[in-house]
Amino acid sequence: MFILFSGTLCQKSALKYQSTHVPEMPPCDFTPEEYKGMSKDQMMQIRQQNCNPMTMKVTSYKRPVFIHQGHMQWLWDVDGKRYLDLFAGVATVSVGHCHPRVTEAAVRQLKKLWHTTNIYVYPPIHEYCEKLASYLPDPLKVIYLTNSGSEANDLAMLMARLYTGNFDIITFRNSYHGGSPQTMGLTSNAAYKYPVPSGLGCTNTMCPDVFRGIWGGSHCRDSPVQTIRECSCPQGCCVANENYIGQLKDTFATSVPSQIAAFFAEPIQGVGGAVQYPKNYLKEAYKLVRERGGVCIADEVQTGFGRTGSHFWGFQGHGVIPDIVTMAKGIGNGFPMGAVVTTPEIAASFAKAVHFNTFGGNPVACTVASAVLDTITTEGIQQNSLEVGTYLLTQLAKLRDTYEIIGDVRGKGLQIGVEMVKDKTSREPLPVHAVGEIFEDIKDMGVLIGKGGLFGQTFRIQPPMCITLEDADFFLAVFNKALFKYMERR
Ligand SMILES: Cc1ncc(COP(=O)(O)O)c(C=O)c1O
Secondary structure (H helix, E strand, O other), X not given: OOOOOOOOXXXXXXXXXXXXXXXXXXXXXXXXXXXXXOOHHHHHHHHHHHOOHHHHHOOOOOOXXXXXXXXXXXXXXXXXXXXXEOOHHHHOOOOOEOOHHHHHHHHHHHHXXXXXXXXXXXXXXHHHHHHHHHOOOOOOXXXXXXXXXXXXXXXXXXXXXXXXXXXXXEEEOOOOOOOOOOHHHHOOXXXXXXXXXXXXXXEEEOOOOOOOXXXXXXXXXXXXXXXXXXOOOOOOOOHHHHHHHHHHHHHHHHOOOOOOOEEEEOOOOOOOOOOOOOOOHHHHHHHHXXXXXXXXXXXXXXXXXXXXXXXXXXXXXXXXXXXXXXXXHHHHOOOOOEEEEEOHHHHHHHHHOOOOOOOOOOHHHHHHHHHHHHHHHHOOHHXXXXXXXXXXXXXXXXXXXXXXXXEEEEEEOOEEEEEEEOOOOOOOEOOHHHHHXXXXXXXXXXXXXXXXXXXXXXXXXXXXXXXXHHHHHHHHHHHXXXXXXXXXXX
């Protein structure tokens, strides 16, 4: 038997399920097609011989999942086993796999016109740009469509530099903004960096991580769950925020010229492990950046489209309006697409030369993305994110109070991180092999989640936003059992 974390935080009795009880997987009335394709062995052989080795390197699990079909929050493997998908192909399937309304729109457009480009005028791009602009506050009304998040961030860097006439861009350590040669400079995680000249002019500043960072307390963040750290700040003051802003000021003083081009931040870090900053950090940082001639860029690739529940865009939760917003992933529910949205003034700088993009704004992509927006609105997807996400967060906090190896539970809506530690006192990351065992066990019990953080120590829950409370309960029982089994083995 393992020793449960003891003390005032221990609330084991509050858990809904016994440590080893897992209820039936919630029902699903969809029947997938029978799989008749190539064998698993053959796929692995091709993966090893004909796919770039990177494909193997990023493959999740010792015993990988061979996915055959998807429907809403469900995936089926080639053997017909059903999984509850709580990672959405890395936070991308926003409204549900093969959502009927979105699929129907795609099929309709595929029968009409697959491709044309911006050199002609065609309805879907205009219908979509007008619709997307209506979801953004003034003056963010000018849109440029891309094929991916990296491409959107590349172009945001370019626009910021052209508009300001400055070159330097600041991002947070522990951030991920893409893998293209330019965005590799924004990304601040060694695992994603190649030893080549990249990201000239990019500087990283301290990530104001109120759990793992130097400062943080029990009132810092905008989440239903606070850290387990003590807080002695007087009412209305956040010392952690002041100290982290002090670090940003140090970066301004030491590492960049007096005038900069931009500051890039995700409203809640995604790949970084759902890291949240102190509540007023972005507001104060934006002011300091603008004083130095820079523009403020919100990378909404993971947090956009209602995922954080309280707002449609993550930046709205920080009470700021960026100068440029980049988006991808959930924009197309898995259809390859991205966007850069900015003000008319900043957009004008892009017209200084010619930028041509064959696929950006493709008619099928625009039609799909338009159906995604309609679905989010008509099906109350943002509200569902808020309700199911808040439930998950508060229940996960009970697991954190039960298990010594859960250091932190955080996030908003369906952008959730569960940071695993050796113990709560040291906050040292739980070793990779231990995280891997729990991760594999959860998958074997039928639930797919993600991993993130500098040390791969944070479980990420970013499902299609159509999941139900029943699905949440099923996952909580599975997670509880996986943790219990790990603690027994340890
Ligand atoms: C926050 C963020 N920005 C940008 C990107 C890059 O997007 P893409 O993989 O579409 O190039 C990602 C991808 O994970 C991301 O999470």
